[in-house]
Amino acid sequence: VTDSTSTLTTPALVVDRPTFDRNRAAMDAMLPGRRLRPHVKAFKSTAMASVLRDDGHPAFCAATPREIEGLVAAGLVEDLLLANETLDTERLGALSDRALITVAVDSDTTLDAAVRGGVRSVLIDIDVGLPRCGCDVDVAGRLADRARRAGLEVRGVMGYEGHLMMVHDRSQQRERVEAAMAILKRAHDIVGGDIVSGGGTGTSRVNTWCTEIQAGSYTLMDTQYDELGLPFDKALSVLATVISVNTKGWIVADAGLKAFGMDHGNPSWDHGDVLFCSDEHVTLSPFELADWAVGDRVRLWPAHVDPTVALHERMWVVDGETVIDQWPVDLRNW
Amino acid sequence: VTDSTSTLTTPALVVDRPTFDRNRAAMDAMLPGRRLRPHVKAFKSTAMASVLRDDGHPAFCAATPREIEGLVAAGLVEDLLLANETLDTERLGALSDRALITVAVDSDTTLDAAVRGGVRSVLIDIDVGLPRCGCDVDVAGRLADRARRAGLEVRGVMGYEGHLMMVHDRSQQRERVEAAMAILKRAHDIVGGDIVSGGGTGTSRVNTWCTEIQAGSYTLMDTQYDELGLPFDKALSVLATVISVNTKGWIVADAGLKAFGMDHGNPSWDHGDVLFCSDEHVTLSPFELADWAVGDRVRLWPAHVDPTVALHERMWVVDGETVIDQWPVDLRNW
8 A cells, every 4th residue: 555645535544653653662662572561452453463562562451352362363372461351251261272361350250250261361450449340459369369279370460540540740640650559569469470460551651560561552642641741642643534614614524423432522633623523524613714625634633542443444554644554453343 | 043132242232122113113103204214324234224114214314425335235225315525426426327326515526526426416405503514505506506517416405403403392492493494495495306305313303394304313212312202212222241340339341432432421321320431341330239240231321322333343133131133233434
């Protein structure tokens, strides 16, 4: 593929390759090799995961059994962590001869499901303050013992401090992450194993307590993470075509709320305000209406990378306005 | 397929067939035959569209060229309206020997694109008050003349009063829709043709000025439309599995913001509060925590049907807890 972006059917999900490459380099300087366990839920593409593997990050993190299946199918089998509880464990057990698959457990029921499904190794998932999955520290030892008695390898612990990702003040963030990770460390002292897994793009600079950080959004970024002043830039945009210009002051492009994850709000535009999104439209109020004509292309910045990517079949990899590759979003669905 | 819903991989998009059937009957009583042009953007399934065709609604409405292509591939060719502007007209022209395809135009540029792409008939799209596509009435006649000179059939006008869908007071809604449709009628008097197309589920009871109403959401409904007191009930839900129970007061299920269109906010749950959605989780605060265990299934009601459906590969059609069919969501992507 060596076309111009002007030939792409819109809406088109576009990755700026130079920015993506700078984001990789910045992360590798901070968290080389196994210190980073890239989280594929952010980008849902085995083509992109392969680039990260070749950078020296062979261990991956996933949020769904489907993502694990896709990674295995792509040969990314060295060390896969389902950083999530599931009862759908037979799909994972069926792949255990082809890949090292580890699953998070936080209860007897999820542990029993892992055993029954043929999963061979687990992390004990600890509640470190985000009201989501994870057990209390005083349950962790019992779960680890029970897992070992059932013949599973207990590789360590994980705990996701998701509630601290968007703390803007860096020293305050470091303090609060330290407190959350102290809970995880107590659990690790009880559970044992080599792995203390946690973190994300938002805490990747300050979380020095985990043996590995589960970050994925740093590759592509979004307008929300961009507020944090991380050493990563927005590489992901949605290209749309202007289909209507209204002299009363607005233009309409053909990318709407089916092309953007909307949970963090509207996408952003460098040349004016985003008024609202409809299913397949975005209504824009340009700084200079006269600059815009039907047929022009606009580039919009998603507010949240993960659910935006999940809406698209493929990412077009570009350098400036030249399309240099396409990456299927092959880890979608469940 | 005659399984129980308990065997479905979650998150699963589920359509309650009896409710769907009642919604169809209620709409058919109001808008029989050609009075309704079902809008496929709401449900993105040719299997469901075929049911509506068999009910006597052979004319469909779409929001994207991809939806038109899918309808043609499924043999639903009798009368397809792209109720949207596009410059991607060659894909439509390529199907013009197999289907009657009409496209909305609101500018010289979109009209020229229709001619160039081999599209044979158009509606003139009129701005009736929603800041989106549509031209002013005083432009409509010139566009219609220009279209006819280019050899196109001008079938009439369309105008979407999307800003009035959620007016809760019915008599106020009728008044405001009447005013919007007066604009459309003025345009129709100038443009001519048989079609005056507009409306949606939210105005389907009060818009008596259009020859046809573009409604799709009535089939499945969502929590937002449910507030209006329309004669339709929620037929669409997302089934999820409880993967974690925390004695501090919450449970977690495996359907998150990648399983729900989030632009109208969180989904709803009949048995407690929805605290927040993460990518693949929803954290729920049940009225009775003791009622819930890991492995239980929960049913969540989406806030917005269209973008929710667009996130899923298929809909499972159920009657109670019996799975009776599956409908591929085959009109996704662009």
